[in-house]
Amino acid sequence: MSENGVTPKTGYPKTPKQTSYDVVIIGGAIMGSSVAWWLTKNPDFDGSVLVVERDPSIEKASTAHTNSCIRQQFSTELNVRISQFGADFINNVREFMGGDERVPNLKIHSFGYLYLADTPAFADTLRANLKVQHTCGAATELLDPDEIKTRYPFYNVDDIILGSINRVNEGYWDGATVFAWWRRQAIERGVNYIDNEVVAINKSGRGDRIESVTLATGEVISCGQLVNASGPRAARTAAMAGVDMPVEPRKRYSWVFKAEKPLDQDLPLTIDPSGVHVRENGGGTYQCGGHSDIDPAVDFDDFHMDHALWQDHIWPTVAARIPQFEAVKVISEWAGHYAMNVFDHNAITGPHPEIGNFLFLNGFSGHGLQQSPAMGRAAAEWLTYGDYKTLDMRPFHFDRVLAGEPYLERAVI
CATH class of the missing domain: 3.30.9.10 (D-Amino Acid Oxidase, subunit A, domain 2)
Structure with a gap:
């Protein structure tokens, strides 16, 4: 599979380079790769990042099956703002990617x-x-x-x-190329991608923190923060930490x-x-x-x-x-x-209120590709600062699910 002259790296190693990372991201498709890339772009983040992807070809991921379109016609202001930033990113992708001349100029x-x-x-x-x-x-x-x-x-x-x-x-954009370059630049900047699967999430004795993840190959990897970016498998991933997620x-x-x-x-x-x-x-x-x-x-x-x-x-x-x-x-x-x-057709983001180092990037209900520039940036901000510096994503936090207070998006296709 070739993406605008970029051959995705599918030969990831099975084994991580380290036994401990500051950030572990479960899922290396467009959302997980966006987070990884934005972390490498942030000068205030100097930690280590591991991306665990069970299918490096991404052939069965939602990223590979998307219509690859973007729109501003949403019913909530935050979703409109997210798409407006996405459009700015797409139309100026080479500039956002540091002027890298290998990156093609794209337009919507x-x-x-x-x-x-x-x-x-x-x-x-x-x-x-x-x-x-x-x-x-x-x-x-x-x-x-x-x-x-x-x-x-x-x-x-x-x-x-x-x-x-x-x-x-509003219309078509080349999401495959943006994904390929997020992943490629993230790897070039030191993010460790592996071909593996998280089979257990291990919490502290008090249950208020994630201490490590266990891989299908048996390694136990310590993590400072854990990001659930596992697409349609989000609920399965969350359940490993005892969290019920409506995705x-x-x-x-x-x-x-x-x-x-x-x-x-x-x-x-x-x-x-x-x-x-x-x-x-x-x-x-x-x-x-x-x-x-x-x-x-x-x-x-x-x-x-x-x-x-x-x-x-x-x-x-x-x-x-x-x-x-x-x-x-x-x-x-x-x-x-x-x-x-299925709760309110909007993203579920931010940290779990009781497991503070477990972050979500899930439930996009068909909007994920177009929202990935803003969502990856926001998650990277929270991982770095414990707060948002650009768009405030708190309306999407998991708290609303626990409180039974939907933040409903009516414009779902």
């Missing part, structure tokens, strides 16, 4: 997101979300059906009441298809009221996704495709919304997992 392909509402209640939600987004300076617009049809004549909008779109820093693997299906009659303009990432979404992919191809009406938690290794879902639901929905897509050919398909926070 801003075809935008278009939410379509077919009920008064959903239209009211879009209007409420717009106010939040405008407070943050987002360029979101509301469009009535005639305005949608004028801008995008290919849509069928007979059942639509309102649309919401933003074409400034489940939820299956999400994707298809790339070629249209017999391609559209003559970019297709925004269109979120149909049914939940099916479809977007521009380039070269006359398009990517769409969705899930079945029955959406249970699945096994971590369940990536089986539901072929009937395409024929019975996804394609008919896409063709009804965009009649020009009545003649298409599927050219690739896959299933991946959301790390779904």
